Amino acid sequence: MSVNYYEPPAPHNPTQPGASKPNRAAPQLPPPKKRGAWSIFFNGMGAGITWFRNALMNTLFIVVLIIFIIAVSSSAPQPLPETFALRLAPTGLLVDQRSYIDPASLLLSEDDPEENETVVSDVVEAINKAAKDKRVTMLVLEPGRMLGGGVSKMNDIGQALENFKSAGKKIIAVSDNYSQDQYYLASYADEIYLHDMGLIEITGYGRYMNYYKTALDKLGVTIHAFRSGKYKDYLEPYLRDDMSEESREHNAQWINELWASYTGKIESLRKLPPGSINDYVNNIDAHMALTTGDSAKLALEKALVDKVVSRQDMEKMLIEQAGKSEEGNWYNGVGIKSYLADIRKHPKLEKNKVAVIVASGSIVDGHQPDGSIGSESMLELLRQVKDDEQVKALVIRIDSGGGSAFASEIIRSEVIALREKKIPIYISMGTVAASGGYWIATAGDKIWAQPTTITGSIGVFGAFPTLEKSLQKIGINTDGVGTTELAGTMRLDRPLSEKASKVVQMGVDNIYQRFITLVADARQQEVKAIDEIAQGHVWTGNKAKEIGLVDELGTLNDVITAIAQEAKLSSYKVEFVQRPLSPKEEFLRSLTQGHAGTFVPKSLLENFASLNVLNNLAPALKPLSDLQRMNDPQGIYVQCLDCVAP
Structure with a gap:
C-alpha cells in the first residue's frame, strides 16, 4: 500500500536566478482550530482508559506469571526423609475416578476442591509400594475426614493394608471420632486410638427415601411411567x-x-465374638448407662479400640513410634500425594500395558465430563485402547447404577468391536454395577465383582411428565388441531393419549426383552432363566456369582493380576486411560498444582460461598433435577434407584 504525503511548495523567491513569476498564488494552509474543553476532556478520558487497560493487562500477566512460577516450584517433588511413616488421610468420598472440575474454578478456589474426593487406585498404589519400600517404617491411618464411598471401595484399600501388614509393618489408626465407614477402614489397623471424649458411631444400614406423589399431585404434575420388571x-x-x-x-x-459383611469383617479383624457389633448397636443405651454416658470408655471396654487418649498423648505416642518431624512437633509422616510424586519420578519402562478404563457415574448420551459416563466419551477412550499396540489387555472398571439404554448399548457394542484387537477384556465391578452398568458388563470376557458389589437390576423403565393440570390451576389451557392422532401428543402441556402410552410401553418391553436376551447370550443361559432372576431385582456380588451373573469375586488388583496371566504377561505396566486435556486445560491445571487459590481475595470467595443457601432447595427440586438429567433419545432407561452405597 502506498501512502502520499502532502508537501507544501517552497516559497517563491523572485531574486533567485532563473526564477520565473508564478502563474498562481501558493496555497495557504488554514490555521489550526482551537480545541474545545469537551474535546480535550474526551480525548483525555480515552487516553486514560487505554492506559488503565494496558496497565491492568500487564498486571494480570505478571500475577499469572508469578502464580505459574510458584505452582511449578511448589509442585516439584521434595526429597523425602531417609525413613518415615506413610500417612494415609483420605478426604471426602472414595471414588474410582475423580469428578471433572473446571481448571479455572480450581485456580479461583481458596480451598482445594480435589479434597472432596480420594481416588482409590492412588491409595492402593501408594500402600502396595510402601509395603516393599525400606524407607517406610509404618503406616498411620487418619480417616477422620473421609465421608464414605461404600464397603467395596474400602475393601480395595483394606486388601492393600493387609498386604502392608504381611510385610511385617505396623498400622495405627488415629481419630477424634469414627463414623461407620471410618471405623470399618480403621479396623484393618493393628491398633486403633480414640480421643478420650470421642465416639464410635455405628448405626447400621438403612434405605430410606422421599416420596413425592402427594407433592406432585398438589403441583398438578402427572408422571407417566412405563416399566418392565417386577x-x-x-x-x-x-x-x-x-x-x-x-x-x-x-x-x-x-x-x-x-x-x-460389614459386621463379620470387623469382628474378624478385631477378633470379636460373632454378634458383637449388633449387640453394640442394638443395646447402645444400656451399655452407655453402665459407663455413665462415656462413649470412649464404652468403645474401649467393647474392644472396639485399643487406646483412649488425649490429643497431646496421641501425638507423643506417634512420635515415639515414627520419630519426630523436622518441620514441627509432630510425627515423621509423609502423605500419600507426596509419596506418589516421589515414586512416580521414574516411571516403569515396560512396553506391555494392561489398560484400565474407569466408567463411573450415570450413563448418558453424548460427550460427558469425568464423573459421568458419556457414550461418545467412552467410545473415544475405547478407541484410544484400540489404536495403542502396546495394550495387551483391558480392564473396564464399572461403578454405575445405569442410565440411558441407548447410551449403554452404544458403549457395549464398541467393547464388542474392540475384540478385533484379540486382547482379553475383563470387567471389574466397583461399589455398584447395575442396570445399564450390567448392560455394559455383558461385553466382557469375564465379569468380576466384590462380594459387596451391588449389581443386577436387569429391568427397564420409561418416564414422561406432563403439566396440563399445573397449567389449568393458573388458568392456562391448551387446544388446537393436528393431522394425526399422535400429533402434539408428546407435549408437556397436554395429557398423554392412550395410544401414545401403548407405544411407549411396547418400546420399554422391547428393550427389556433385548436386555435379557443379550444377558442370556453373554452368560450362556436360557432367556427364561435370566428373566426369572432379572425383573429389576438387585443382587449383591456374592449372590450374583451364585446365580451366574458374575464369574469371579475379587478387587481391581485381583482382576489386573488375573488378566495379565490370561494375556501371558510376565512384566507389564498398568495404565489408566484418560481423556487427553486440551492445551488450555493443561496450562490452567498446572497452575492449580501449587497454592494459586490464595491469591483470590477471601471476601470475594465468601460472597460466592454465600450462594450455598440454594442447597437448601435441593430436596424440593430433586424430582425435577433427576428427570432433567435423563437424555435418552427414546426416553427409555436401565437405571437402578436402590443402587447407592449405604
Whole structure:
C-alpha cells in the first residue's frame, strides 16, 4: 500500500536566478482550530482508559506469571526423609475416578476442591509400594475426614493394608471420632486410638427415601411411567407415597447381606465374638448407662479400640513410634500425594500395558465430563485402547447404577468391536454395577465383582411428565388441531393419549426383552432363566456369582493380576486411560498444582460461598433435577434407584 504525503511548495523567491513569476498564488494552509474543553476532556478520558487497560493487562500477566512460577516450584517433588511413616488421610468420598472440575474454578478456589474426593487406585498404589519400600517404617491411618464411598471401595484399600501388614509393618489408626465407614477402614489397623471424649458411631444400614406423589399431585404434575420388571422401582418415589412390598422385599435382602459383611469383617479383624457389633448397636443405651454416658470408655471396654487418649498423648505416642518431624512437633509422616510424586519420578519402562478404563457415574448420551459416563466419551477412550499396540489387555472398571439404554448399548457394542484387537477384556465391578452398568458388563470376557458389589437390576423403565393440570390451576389451557392422532401428543402441556402410552410401553418391553436376551447370550443361559432372576431385582456380588451373573469375586488388583496371566504377561505396566486435556486445560491445571487459590481475595470467595443457601432447595427440586438429567433419545432407561452405597 502506498501512502502520499502532502508537501507544501517552497516559497517563491523572485531574486533567485532563473526564477520565473508564478502563474498562481501558493496555497495557504488554514490555521489550526482551537480545541474545545469537551474535546480535550474526551480525548483525555480515552487516553486514560487505554492506559488503565494496558496497565491492568500487564498486571494480570505478571500475577499469572508469578502464580505459574510458584505452582511449578511448589509442585516439584521434595526429597523425602531417609525413613518415615506413610500417612494415609483420605478426604471426602472414595471414588474410582475423580469428578471433572473446571481448571479455572480450581485456580479461583481458596480451598482445594480435589479434597472432596480420594481416588482409590492412588491409595492402593501408594500402600502396595510402601509395603516393599525400606524407607517406610509404618503406616498411620487418619480417616477422620473421609465421608464414605461404600464397603467395596474400602475393601480395595483394606486388601492393600493387609498386604502392608504381611510385610511385617505396623498400622495405627488415629481419630477424634469414627463414623461407620471410618471405623470399618480403621479396623484393618493393628491398633486403633480414640480421643478420650470421642465416639464410635455405628448405626447400621438403612434405605430410606422421599416420596413425592402427594407433592406432585398438589403441583398438578402427572408422571407417566412405563416399566418392565417386577422389582424395577426407580419411578416409585414419583408414583407413591411409600415403598411397595416388592421394593421392600429385595431392598431388605441386599441391605442385610451388606450389613452382615460389614459386621463379620470387623469382628474378624478385631477378633470379636460373632454378634458383637449388633449387640453394640442394638443395646447402645444400656451399655452407655453402665459407663455413665462415656462413649470412649464404652468403645474401649467393647474392644472396639485399643487406646483412649488425649490429643497431646496421641501425638507423643506417634512420635515415639515414627520419630519426630523436622518441620514441627509432630510425627515423621509423609502423605500419600507426596509419596506418589516421589515414586512416580521414574516411571516403569515396560512396553506391555494392561489398560484400565474407569466408567463411573450415570450413563448418558453424548460427550460427558469425568464423573459421568458419556457414550461418545467412552467410545473415544475405547478407541484410544484400540489404536495403542502396546495394550495387551483391558480392564473396564464399572461403578454405575445405569442410565440411558441407548447410551449403554452404544458403549457395549464398541467393547464388542474392540475384540478385533484379540486382547482379553475383563470387567471389574466397583461399589455398584447395575442396570445399564450390567448392560455394559455383558461385553466382557469375564465379569468380576466384590462380594459387596451391588449389581443386577436387569429391568427397564420409561418416564414422561406432563403439566396440563399445573397449567389449568393458573388458568392456562391448551387446544388446537393436528393431522394425526399422535400429533402434539408428546407435549408437556397436554395429557398423554392412550395410544401414545401403548407405544411407549411396547418400546420399554422391547428393550427389556433385548436386555435379557443379550444377558442370556453373554452368560450362556436360557432367556427364561435370566428373566426369572432379572425383573429389576438387585443382587449383591456374592449372590450374583451364585446365580451366574458374575464369574469371579475379587478387587481391581485381583482382576489386573488375573488378566495379565490370561494375556501371558510376565512384566507389564498398568495404565489408566484418560481423556487427553486440551492445551488450555493443561496450562490452567498446572497452575492449580501449587497454592494459586490464595491469591483470590477471601471476601470475594465468601460472597460466592454465600450462594450455598440454594442447597437448601435441593430436596424440593430433586424430582425435577433427576428427570432433567435423563437424555435418552427414546426416553427409555436401565437405571437402578436402590443402587447407592449405604
